Amino acid sequence: MSQVVYITLEPSESDRVDDVPKRQPHWVHPNLIESVDPVKGRQIRASDLIPKGTRVLVDHPYAIIPVVDEPAANEDLICSNPACNRQSPRHLGRFLCSNACIPDVAWCSSTCRDADKARHDFECTWLKRYAQPIRNKWGEYDFGMLWLIVRLLASRDRDPHGENVAPKTQQWKYGWSGIASLCGSSDTWSHEQVRSWTTLVKKYLRDSPVLPHGLTVDRVLHLICQEEANSFGLYPRETGIFPPPHPPVDRGEQYAAAVYPTAAIANHSCMPNLIHKPDQDGHMVFTASRDILPGQECCISYFDLTKYTDLTSRREHLRKSFRFICQCERCISEEPAKETNEWTSMPMMDI
Template identity: 70%
Template sequence: MSQVVYITVEPSEQTCVDGISQKQSGWIHEHLIESADPVKGRQFRASHHIPKGTCLLVDRPYAVIPVVDEPAVNDNLICNNPACNRRAPRAERYSCLNACIQDVAWCSSICKDADKSRHDFECTWLKRYAESIRNKLGEYEFGMLWLIVRLLATRHVELQEHGSMTGSQTRRFKHGWEAIDSLCGSSGTWSHDQVKSWTTLVKKYLKSSPALPHGLSTDRILHLICQEEANSFGLYPRETGHFPPPSPPIDRGEQFAAAVYPTAAIANHSCVPNIIHKPNDEGHMVFTASRDIFPGQECCISYFDLTQHSELDSRRGHLRKSFRFVCHCDRCVSEEPAEDTVEWSAMPLTDDTI
């Protein structure tokens, strides 16, 4: 049996009502604690009984990008201000004065002005590289690189405002850049060819320069890509993780954004999850207990839409391809043929589709 190290998390003074955070900094239930498993790494567990329907977590994204087709005419484009993330309807949106890319828009002049420092950091990079990256490498690679730039932009704003990346010693959960720096994922968990490809991208598009003045080494940016790819979430309009799926099944809809969350990224996957997750109107990731969770139980989400992969072979094939691990949850073990022996092979690694 794996040894579990419990790390108690103190509750904040915030409240969660109907899945909505009362403060933009986020909220976590007092009975949701962090623990560490020698094989799976960080995980959430319940310290006490948590009833079905309980809001467990409301986490603000550290960085988020829109993911929509034809952004200039798409009403699902989100506001570029990371403190807002609400939809920016075509008739009301404000665009970048430098016309960097059509994906960048704000829902109001107030949001645009509030986002000036962060967007100034990314604007020159977007103007110089976005079109060529999209044409040469495609939307997925562009989205990955842009999300890295937005992580660096938020870090840049933190440095401007606080002058330091040191976190509060009184918090049990890390926050800000300190939390991003502690996310799982490293070059050792990816294939040599993949790491080589990312290294080339870093040297060509993400090195520190006047267009992207982050001041970090090439190796650190490569490590940041490994962390982002292992921890980013896709944002969908409906919940992910209902089990059993409703009949007839209802999928989670079309992805409209991708984001990195400092605390939500701790959650591991199960094909029989006890948490459903969904972004609220402000882009915060909301975790809700989908059934009663008892003391000591791990609290898991599903990394993919369970309506799309119902059979064991389909689920495991998808997880191997997209998330780079073999699932050994109770459901998978109960459905596998008797002669098969499957073990966790690595930390769960993800793309931006959680």
């Protein structure tokens, strides 16, 4: 049975308290419903017409990390306060961690830094002890993955009841309960990949005085499986414009990665009817790229459509990165025609 998603107040970009951005509520268009498909699992559908150009969802990241080269000098580094997430250009001045954990952690103002102290204290000792060894031994990707897990745990630590307060009539899951309900498990990934992640969890993410989260190794491993299946890269331009413009315009360089409890429910299509792009505060915004009719699934593209253009490259990328073979309308229509043999007479046989 489908679950109706009730609308909340639409966020205002000017909402700030004492110069710290006020964390905005999640916002979902009233014509969206969540349903379950026997093959795809959870999905988002339109309950009524959604015209092209309509903003349909705004989701706040439960956890977000910067993804930039040379963070100390990079102009695209984002503010570490999760209520802000705005880019913090170096030339405007940055406020760094007083414990000098890593240069990737910075705030756009002293107010943002002070307001974020309790959350950052959760990750600071872990970053100072493990960030450089992980980067040196395992590489930047695995460090980013582990740091995103630490920030998920930090948000959970600040959200002890496991979910945000919401009206009883509102069925969409937010907060930690939304993260816990995301798809992804050890069965999703190869045994080799799961063994590698298990090693990382046991070495760097165990419950300890350095990282006091209270979860078992298996639960943290499960969280990695969920994060890897659901996290978003943040890019300066839209993802999912279809058909791609000519000449092609890609979405730009990634500057952050994040996990969104509601946006992650959207499934992929190589012919999406939604485009997505983060706003200046790190919210993920979905917009209808064409009219979406009642009953139609609302889909995004999981990758830059200007990068993988033919059927083979698209399916191979999705198989490697997301562990499924795309069966969207576009992919099925581009499959080569199956050869059929029509016998007009009995074939000759060697005797």
